[in-house]
Amino acid sequence: DEALLKETVTQRCFYYDEIPSTNAFLLKHCEELSSGDICVAEYQSAGRGRRGRTWISPYGCHLYCSMYWNLSQGMAQATGLSLVVACSLVKVLNNFGIDGLGVKWPNDIYLDNKKLAGVLVEMNGQADTECHLVIGIGINMSMSRAQGDKIDQPWSDLSQSRVVPSKTELTISLQRQLHEDLTLFEKEGLSAFLTRWKEADIFDGKHVKLLMGEQRIDGVCQGIDKTGSILLKTDKGVESFVGGEISLRSA
Numbered sequence: 001d002e003a004l005l006k007e008t009v010t011q012r013c014f015y016y017d018e019i020p021s022t023n024a025f026l027l028k029h030c031e032e033l034s035s036g037d038i039c040v041a042e043y044q045s046a047g048r049g050r051r052g053r054t055w056i057s058p059y060g061c062h063l064y065c066s067m068y069w070n071l072s073q074g075m076a077q078a079t080g081l082s083l084v085v086a087c088s089l090v091k092v093l094n095n096f097g098i099d100g101l102g103v104k105w106p107n108d109i110y111l112d113n114k115k116l117a118g119v120l121v122e123m124n125g126q127a128d129t130e131c132h133l134v135i136g137i138g139i140n141m142s143m144s145r146a147q148g149d150k151i152d153q154p155w156s157d158l159s160q161s162r163v164v165p166s167k168t169e170l171t172i173s174l175q176r177q178l179h180e181d182l183t184l185f186e187k188e189g190l191s192a193f194l195t196r197w198k199e200a201d202i203f204d205g206k207h208v209k210l211l212m213g214e215q216r217i218d219g220v221c222q223g224i225d226k227t228g229s230i231l232l233k234t235d236k237g238v239e240s241f242v243g244g245e246i247s248l249r250s251a
Ligand code: ATP
Pocket: 049, 050, 051, 053, 054, 055, 056, 057, 105, 106, 107, 108, 115, 116, 117, 118, 138, 140, 151, 152, 153, 154, 155, 156, 246, 247, 248
């Protein structure tokens, strides 16, 4: 339409049938990329999750997408970014009419209490003034029983939702939403996302346990603060915990 014809396309999509990892691809080429460039693949032979874990990435029926973003203010600004991306993804899926979604701190999206999608933010950069960010998103679209059997925790896919968007529509909407939200994040920080996060937070007000290596901390989840740390009401009062090596589980 008219509006679309007037749009200047400056972002690129690197599309692969097969690739080890869309995140690894963008990280490798980050010096040559512009903010908003994406990489999409049908299959990942070495899809990755947090802390060296594997993202099961079978052929054809799922979305594996990464986007490059240059954070002008350096790496310190990237704290809490996976929460922003999770909010973007929820908004996109909501706009398609999909409900029953939730976010689990710091990087997971749930559908009907089972893991639907994951976010992996990786970065590269030498100075305080520069940060090459790669934002990876994996969404299960239509998982066969045999594919799902390889996943070692409860999972869900979009085929179980009321509306099933096409992979192309989803990718385009996601790219646009991420662009909008990252621009907002650069201007206003995580404060601009606290309400969206709270609305989708599956653990808000719930009893949880926090796993940090050998350590276990019990408490009631009080949401997040504006740096993206999780707030837990423990017997010592309200304590905040920074991401990284922490996993959250229901008590
Ligand atoms: P946490 O981040 O709290 O430690 P997590 O166990 O979900 O939670 P992540 O690193 O976020 O850990 O995600 C990787 C995990 O996700 C894998 O270890 C596996 O259990 C699960 N997983 C892998 N592939 C898929 C997939 N396609 N769909 C759903 N879950 C998956």
